[in-house]
Every structure is written in structure tokens, then in C-alpha cells.
Amino acid sequence: MELVVSLAIGVLAGSGVWLLLRPRTFQVIIGLSLLSYAVNLFIFSTGGLRTGAAAILEKGQEGSLGQFADPLPQALVLTAIVIGFATTALLLVVLLAARGLTGTDHVDGRDRGR
Amino acid sequence: MSGWTDHLVAAPIIVPMLAGAAMVLAGDRWRWLVVTLGLISTVTLVGLAIALLGMADVAQLRIYRLGDWPALFGIVLVHDRLSALMLALVAVLGLAAFVASLARWDRAGAHFHPLFQFQLMGLNGAFLTGDLFNLFVFFEVMLAASYGLALHGSGTARVRAGLHYIVINLVASLLFLIGVSVVYGISGTLSMAELAARMRDVATEDRALLEAGLAVMGIAFLIKAAVWPLGFWLPGTYAAASAPAAAILSILSKVGVYAVLRVWLLLFGAEGGASAGFGAAILLTGGLLTIAFGSTAVLAAQSLPRLAGSSVLVSSGTLLAAVGLGQAAVTGGALLYLASSVLALGALFLLIELLERGREVGADVLAVTREAFGTGEEEDDLEDPEAVGVAFPAMVAILGLGFAACALLLAGLPPLSGFLAKFAMMAPLLGPAGAPIPASSWVVVAALLLSGLATLVAMLRTGIDVFWTSPPSAVPRVSLLEIAPIGLLLALCVALTVAAGPALDYMLAAAEALHAPGAYLDGVMGAAASLRETKP
Numbered sequence: 001m002e003l004v005v006s007l008a009i010g011v012l013a014g015s016g017v018w019l020l021l022r023p024r025t026f027q028v029i030i031g032l033s034l035l036s037y038a039v040n041l042f043i044f045s046t047g048g049l050r051t052g053a054a055a056i057l058e059k060g061q062e063g064s065l066g067q068f069a070d071p072l073p074q075a076l077v078l079t080a081i082v083i084g085f086a087t088t089a090l091l092l093v094v095l096l097a098a099r100g101l102t103g104t105d106h107v108d109g110r111d112r113g114r
Numbered sequence: 115m116s117g118w119t120d121h122l123v124a125a126p127i128i129v130p131m132l133a134g135a136a137m138v139l140a141g142d143r144w145r146w147l148v149v150t151l152g153l154i155s156t157v158t159l160v161g162l163a164i165a166l167l168g169m170a171d172v173a174q175l176r177i178y179r180l181g182d183w184p185a186l187f188g189i190v191l192v193h194d195r196l197s198a199l200m201l202a203l204v205a206v207l208g209l210a211a212f213v214a215s216l217a218r219w220d221r222a223g224a225h226f227h228p229l230f231q232f233q234l235m236g237l238n239g240a241f242l243t244g245d246l247f248n249l250f251v252f253f254e255v256m257l258a259a260s261y262g263l264a265l266h267g268s269g270t271a272r273v274r275a276g277l278h279y280i281v282i283n284l285v286a287s288l289l290f291l292i293g294v295s296v297v298y299g300i301s302g303t304l305s306m307a308e309l310a311a312r313m314r315d316v317a318t319e320d321r322a323l324l325e326a327g328l329a330v331m332g333i334a335f336l337i338k339a340a341v342w343p344l345g346f347w348l349p350g351t352y353a354a355a356s357a358p359a360a361a362i363l364s365i366l367s368k369v370g371v372y373a374v375l376r377v378w379l380l381l382f383g384a385e386g387g388a389s390a391g392f393g394a395a396i397l398l399t400g401g402l403l404t405i406a407f408g409s410t411a412v413l414a415a416q417s418l419p420r421l422a423g424s425s426v427l428v429s430s431g432t433l434l435a436a437v438g439l440g441q442a443a444v445t446g447g448a449l450l451y452l453a454s455s456v457l458a459l460g461a462l463f464l465l466i467e468l469l470e471r472g473r474e475v476g477a478d479v480l481a482v483t484r485e486a487f488g489t490g491e492e493e494d495d496l497e498d499p500e501a502v503g504v505a506f507p508a509m510v511a512i513l514g515l516g517f518a519a520c521a522l523l524l525a526g527l528p529p530l531s532g533f534l535a536k537f538a539m540m541a542p543l544l545g546p547a548g549a550p551i552p553a554s555s556w557v558v559v560a561a562l563l564l565s566g567l568a569t570l571v572a573m574l575r576t577g578i579d580v581f582w583t584s585p586p587s588a589v590p591r592v593s594l595l596e597i598a599p600i601g602l603l604l605a606l607c608v609a610l611t612v613a614a615g616p617a618l619d620y621m622l623a624a625a626e627a628l629h630a631p632g633a634y635l636d637g638v639m640g641a642a643a644s645l646r647e648t649k650p
Binding site: 043101108109 | 268269281285288291
């Protein structure tokens with residue numbers, strides 16, 4: 001379980017960083033999205049990972065704090081998702097504006113060799 | 115919660131939030147309503163900041179528990195000398211930039227005023243909060259508004275610079291989140307005070323991971339503070355932004371410095387146990403490199419906005435280097451420098467736009483080329499009898515005076531507060547006579563002096579070029595609304611110079627409290643403990 005989650009975070013973060021360093025704005029925004037997925041998963045996993053656990057309680061089981069995953073990272077990740085979503089949407093608008101104003105989708109607003 | 119004055123601590127966040135929300139509802143059609151709301155909000159903020167500044171100058175710091183949750187579960191706002199100082203700077207700069215925007219910039223695009231209010235809300239929240247994740251949220255509020263403000267007025271240059279600005283800050287926010295979650299995973303708390311208390315008992319095998327998490331978070335702060343090599347985005351973005359937006363953006367880089375001051379000194383200060391002094395060398399080196407890079411950029415700047423943007427780098431570097439030395443007296447001087455440079459940079463950004471208005475496009479680049487190659491224009495000028503003895507327009511003289519004041523403040527020359535602040539930083543470094551002075555102190559002193567020299571050379575060259583050799587082709591038409599805020603900011607610098615004694619005492623007290631965070635811990639944790647007693 002831990003291995004799968006860490007591999008997933010690693011692959012997402014790695015691809016995100018790679019795309020972030022590419023010269024086209026579209027690649028940058030996809031890279032940022034992948035990176036934010038990786039970060040969200042990472043925050044989520046700090047709450048503790050368990051396999052085969054009941055969603056809330058097993059039938060007939062007494063509830064105790066030890067059986068629940070830490071809810072705080074889940075609250076944090078919700079906030080992070082909302083904020084990340086909003087800022088990515090804003091960035092998308094700026095990308096479109098940049099494309100319209102400069103006539104190219106290069107991050108510097110001009111293509112090399114032109 | 116004893117009296118209504120306790121609730122004043124939350125007001126700097128709530129007032130601009132309500133004003134901004136009301137402005138969104140009013141829309142751009144009812145401009146008079148929006149402007150009135152903005153005026154009420156910014157003036158109220160100045161009043162609040164003065165009241166909070168007065169209330170802060172006591173040994174006991176104030177804790178405001180949001181929703182009255184116990185400090186361990188809820189989020190606290192902490193009101194001490196440092197946050198009161200930062201709130202006051204935001205309020206003054208906010209009022210100045212708001213008034214300056216009324217002349218024409220607020221009509222250059224949609225939603226300037228609501229964005230501006232949310233910007234103030236984010237800044238105030240970031241300076242007040244005592245919780246790491248809440249700090250992230252206020253960072254995002256502040257950044258989201260700043261994206262809009264940086265792009266205000268549109269145009270290719272702004273969109274291109276804004277794109278870099280947004281992408282870099284989004285990555286910084288992700289780093290912040292990684293840091294926050296590592297810290298939470300290890301320590302189980304996000305409250306800064308609680309974290310500082312738990313730092314001492316962290317198991318040895320976890321300590322490295324916790325420090326790594328805090329270091330990742332620190333990188334996010336340092337990107338905001340534009341430390342070398344993470345600050346290449348700053349001069350371009352600030353140079354491209356419209357004047358009032360650039361003035362308020364100039365305090366954004368100080369938020370990064372504030373976060374380093376607050377978090378680093380709290381967790382890694384002298385009382386930090388096994389982690390004390392972690393990363394001090396990086397802060398010091400990074401600060402010095404930023405000063406070097408900023409000074410070079412100031413000298414190389416070919417236009418006034420670039421010059422101002424590069425000066426922000428110098429000021430960030432100076433502050434970080436001073437913090438990295440880890441001496442309370444130096445930090446006190448650095449706080450005075452922070453106040454003085456924030457006011458001066460705000461005034462400079464507002465002033466630049468007025469100066470640029472009367473000049474031809476590309477005049478700066480032409481001036482630099484002329485210096486290098488010579489065009490023979492000088493002879494033409496001399497032969498023209500009309501050009502000799504032309505009266506110097508009064509408005510240009512006023513602008514020139516303001517520019518000279520900014521130059522003195524930024525370069526740190528007497529008689530203004532920039533000099534006093536640099537002196538206050540250097541005096542404790544050189545210490546009492548006869549005591550050995552460590553090499554790092556010499557390097558910092560040299561960096562302070564050389565960066566002052568570079569700023570002075572660059573501003574003199576630009577000043578001579580703007581006002582004397584190529585006077586504005588037409589006298590810039592400047593309204594009172596645009597010149598008054600500059601006057602306000604510079605008058606405050608003069609006030610800071612006249613009242614330097616009390617101001618420095620205040621800053622030193624703030625620095626002492628930062629370097630000995632016992633009172634901070636007791637304040638926040640005591641609030642939790644007393645609540646446990648009263649509500650079992």
C-alpha cells in the first residue's frame with residue numbers, strides 16, 4: 001500500500017516537474033496540475049494509510065479514536081484542492097490572454113528563431 | 115475575551131473582506147459607491163493600525179482565538195509588536211496606493227477596488243495569523259488578489275510578466291503545502307507556538323525529516339522574498355505592473371521576509387534546542403548574494419521601473435542577511451530598515467509613473483546609448499539660445515525633490531531614516547571597541563555599504579538623466595490625488611527620522627521578543643491552558 005501510494009506520488013511529481021520545465025504554456029499548466037495532484041495525495045497520506053478498513057465502523061464495533069484516520073489532513077487537502085483549482089483556472093485565463101496578445105504559446109511570449 | 119477592544123485584532127482582516135465583498139456586489143457601474151467603500155475601509159484600516167500599534171507596545175502579547183476554540187484546536191491570531199508594525203505599514207501603503215489609483219488607474223480595467231481590498235485582507239491575515247496552514251490560506255488570498263492587480267491594465271508586457279509570476283508562485287504554494295504536511299505528519303500540530311514547544315521533544319530520527327519539511331516551507335517563503343536565485347521573476351513583474359498595484363506589491367516581498375522572521379526565529383532561534391541555528395548560514399549567504407545580485411541589477415537597469423524593481427531585491431537581501439546573523443540588536447535595526455524601505459519603495463513606484471508620463475517611449479534606453487556612444491546632440495542643445503535659462507517647471511521640481519528623497523532613503527544616506535536604519539544595523543555588528551569582530555559581520559557591513567553606493571550611483575545617473583539632461587518634453591500633468599500619497603509616504607519617512615529614538619526602541623523590543631519567544635509561547639499556550647481550567 002505504502003509502496004503504491006509513494007510510487008504514484010513520485011510518478012505524478014516527476015512528470016509534473018518535467019512538464020513544468022517545458023517551453024509551451026499548455027505543458028506548464030498540465031505539469032502544475034499533475035504536481036498539485038501529487039501534493040494533494042501526499043497531504044492525504046500524512047493522515048495514515050490503512051487497507052481493508054471499514055469506511056466508518058465495522059458492524060457491532062465500539063468506536064474509538066484509534067480506528068479513524070486523522071481527519072485534519074483531509075480538511076487540509078480539501079482546502080488545498082479548492083485553492084489549487086481556483087488558481088489553475090485563473091492561470092488558464094492568463095494563458096489564453098497571453099496566447100491572444102503575443103500570438104504564440106511559448107512561455108516567454110516569443111518563439112526562438114522568429 | 116474581556117472587552118470589545120480584544121476584537122480589534124480581528125478587524126484588520128474583516129473590514130477589507132466586507133468592503134471587498136460589498137464592492138463585488140456593487141459592481142463597476144456604481145463607481146462612487148465603490149470608491150466610498152474603499153475610502154472608508156482604507157481609512158478605517160489606518161485608524162485600526164494606529165490603535166493596534168499603540169496597544170502592541172507592551173510586554174504581554176494579545177491572542178485572539180477565532181470562534182473561541184481552544185488554542186490547540188482552533189486558529190489563533192497573534193498581535194504583537196512585529197505584526198502591529200506590519201499592519202501599520204500595510205495600512206499606510208494601502209491608503210496611499212488607493213488614493214493614487216483614484217486619479218486614473220482604477221478605471222484601466224475591471225474590479226480594481228475589490229481586488230485591492232482582498233489584497234489588503236490577505237496581507238493583514240498573513241501578518242496576524244499564528245497557524246501555519248492559515249498562513250498558507252492568507253498567502254493564497256493575497257497572491258490571488260495580486261495576480262489580478264499585477265495584470266491590471268492588461269497589455270502584452272503585463273500578461274507576459276504576470277504569467278511567469280503566477281506560475282512561479284503556484285509552484286511556491288505547492289512547496290509550502292509539502293512543507294506543511296511534513297510538519298504536520300511529524301509533529302501533529304500546525305500552530306506555530308505548539309510546534310515550537312514540541313520541537314524540543316522530537317525524536318532524533320524524526321528531527322531531520324521535520325527540519326527538511328520546514329526547509330521546503332522556507333523555500334516557499336524565500337521565493338516570495340525573492341532571494342537569489344529564486345527572485346528573477348520580481349523586477350520584471352513589478353516593473354510591468356501599474357503604479358498603484360506596484361506600490362502595494364512592493365510589500366508582498368516583505369511578507370516572505372516576515373514569514374522567515376516569525377517562523378525561523380520561533381523554531382530555530384537560540385531557544386530552539388537541538389535545531390537552534392538551523393539554516394542560518396543559508397539565510398546569511400542567500401541574503402548577501404541577493405544584495406550582490408540586486409546591486410548589479412540596479413546598476414544595469416535601463417529604465418526607472420526596472421531600477422525600482424531591483425531596489426526591492428536589495429532591500430529583501432539586506433533584511434535576510436540581517437536576520438541570518440541571528441543577533442537581536444541587528445534584527446531591531448533591520449526592522450527599522452524594513453519600515454523605511456517599504457515606505458520609500460512605495461513612494462518610488464508611485465513617483466515613477468508620474469515621471470514616465472512626460473517622457474518619450476524608450477527615452478531611458480536612448481539615454482544609456484547616448485552615454486556610451488555619444489550622438490552629438492549636446493552641441494545642438496548648446497547652440498539653441500532658447501534652451502538656456504528656461505524656467506524649471508514647479509511640478510518637475512516637486513517630483514525631483516521626491517525622487518531625491520527616495521534615493522537618499524534607499525541608498526541609506528543621511529539625513530533620512532534609511533541612514534539611521536543602516537547605522538542601527540551596523541553599530542551592533544561592529545560591537546564595542548576592542549572586541550573581535552567576526553568575518554561575517556565585516557562581510558555584511560561591506561555589503562550594506564556597497565549596495566548603498568550602487569543604489570546611489572544608479573539613482574544619481576537616472577535622476578540626472580530624467581531631470582537635467584533630457585527634461586520631460588511636456589510638463590507632466592499631475593493631479594493632487596497622485597502627488598499627495600507620495601507626500602504622505604515621504605512625510606512618514608521624515609517622521610520616522612525625527613522620532614528615530616522611540617521608533618528604534620519599539621523595533622528593538624520587537625526584535626528582543628522575536629529572539630526570545632518564551633513570551634510568545636506562554637501567550638498562546640497560556641490561552642489554551644487557562645481555557646482548559648475554566649471549561650473543564
